[in-house]
Amino acid sequence: MINVTRSMMPEFEKYVDKIKKLWETRWLTNNGDYLLELEKKLSERFNTNCVLVSNGTLALIIALELFDFPKGSEIIVTPFTFAATVEAIIWQGYKPVFADIDPETFNILPEEIEKKITDRTVAIMPVHVFGNPCAVEEVEKIAKSNNLKVIYDAAHCFDVFHKGQSVYKYGDVSVASFHATKVFHTIEGGAIFSEDPHLIEKARRLRNFGFNEQIEIVHPGINAKMNEFQAAMGLLNLEIVDEEIEKRKKNYEMYKELLEGTGVVFQKLNPGLTKYNYIYMPVLFKDTITRNRVYEELKANGYNPRKYFYPSLNKVFSNEGCPNSENVSSRILHLPLYGELETKHIETICQIIKDVIRRG
Numbered sequence: 001m002i003n004v005t006r007s008m009m010p011e012f013e014k015y016v017d018k019i020k021k022l023w024e025t026r027w028l029t030n031n032g033d034y035l036l037e038l039e040k041k042l043s044e045r046f047n048t049n050c051v052l053v054s055n056g057t058l059a060l061i062i063a064l065e066l067f068d069f070p071k072g073s074e075i076i077v078t079p080f081t082f083a084a085t086v087e088a089i090i091w092q093g094y095k096p097v098f099a100d101i102d103p104e105t106f107n108i109l110p111e112e113i114e115k116k117i118t119d120r121t122v123a124i125m126p127v128h129v130f131g132n133p134c135a136v137e138e139v140e141k142i143a144k145s146n147n148l149k150v151i152y153d154a155a156h157c158f159d160v161f162h163k164g165q166s167v168y169k170y171g172d173v174s175v176a177s178f179h180a181t182k183v184f185h186t187i188e189g190g191a192i193f194s195e196d197p198h199l200i201e202k203a204r205r206l207r208n209f210g211f212n213e214q215i216e217i218v219h220p221g222i223n224a225k226m227n228e229f230q231a232a233m234g235l236l237n238l239e240i241v242d243e244e245i246e247k248r249k250k251n252y253e254m255y256k257e258l259l260e261g262t263g264v265v266f267q268k269l270n271p272g273l274t275k276y277n278y279i280y281m282p283v284l285f286k287d288t289i290t291r292n293r294v295y296e297e298l299k300a301n302g303y304n305p306r307k308y309f310y311p312s313l314n315k316v317f318s319n320e321g322c323p324n325s326e327n328v329s330s331r332i333l334h335l336p337l338y339g340e341l342e343t344k345h346i347e348t349i350c351q352i353i354k355d356v357i358r359r360g
């Protein structure tokens with residue numbers, strides 16, 4: 001079975017070598033050397049402050065906790081995202097309010113955000129969908145003039161640069177996921193990035209039960225610490241991630257070339273994008289029937305594509321209508337994409353798609 005993705009991994013011996021030290025030091029978690037080294041490397045790479053945590057969902061929860069919004073506050077969010085974005089809002093006791101997306105970029109629409117602002121709105125939580133930066137300038141202008149915080153779900157954005165800088169630098173905070181299915185991973189993992197050192201200090205305390213350096217409890221925190229085995233995986237993956245992205249780029253471009261003229265539609269990327277990470281290979285079919293036929297036909301041939309994001313989350317968590325998001329959700333499919341994916345599989349997948357479209 002060829003899955004939609006395949007986790008990048010360092011050589012086995014290198015990992016064993018790296019973790020050997022842990023048997024001597026017995027320092028397995030709590031601000032270990034590997035964690036500190038990985039935080040430093042990521043801060044340098046993206047030129048912003050970084051707090052690593054145990055997964056992306058806890059990073060979202062901590063990001064929301066940073067601001068002490070009153071319970072019941074409204075947060076404007078995109079319906080076209082992974083469940084975790086909206087679930088974090090709900091777990092924090094806030095109300096998700098959905099603003100529809102642009103059907104070409106798949107990102108939240110600034111004019112839809114504006115329509116959803118009320119006197120209970122406290123923040124906007126956009127997603128850079130599939131590593132495609134959303135309309136950050138417009139979003140931040142709206143936030144400023146309405147006194148709202150901006151928390152970006154940048155789960156897909158390792159190495160995504162917008163106008164020459166990492167997208168992690170945008171917003172009050174940006175949240176990354178380093179889950180095994182993302183381009184860069186620490187098995188499970190996540191991060192909070194911010195330009196504001198006070199927010200970063202608070203995030204550090206929140207991930208460790210709210211303790212400050214004197215071990216006094218200064219806020220009710222949680223346990224979201226990344227352990228040394230995760231950080232070791234991250235450090236080694238950091239050495240090979242550039243090569244992984246290069247290989248993905250080749251595969252991505254091959255798909256685009258082979259599918260040209262078939263009527264499938266690709267995601268429209270932000271013109272401000274100065275570096276992209278080729279995290280996924282999303283394609284839109286003309287209708288749900290075609291998408292589902294392609295899905296079944298690929299499955300029958302040993303390929304495992306994914307309907308993602310599906311369903312549109314306004315259908316799960318509210319009774320608001322978001323026609324663009326629902327429409328994209330009903331026609332989208334992610335084709336397998338990863339560095340080691342062999343050319344022959346891309347050719348077969350594209351042939352199957354062409355056959356299904358031709359049969360109509």
Ligand SMILES: *Cc1c(COP(=O)(O)O)cnc(C)c1O
Pocket residue numbers: 055056057058081082084085127153155156177178179188189190
């Ligand atoms: C993966 C993902 C998350 C959650 O990250 P985990 O590390 O799996 O908890 C959140 N938002 C989006 C958009 C994601 O794709």
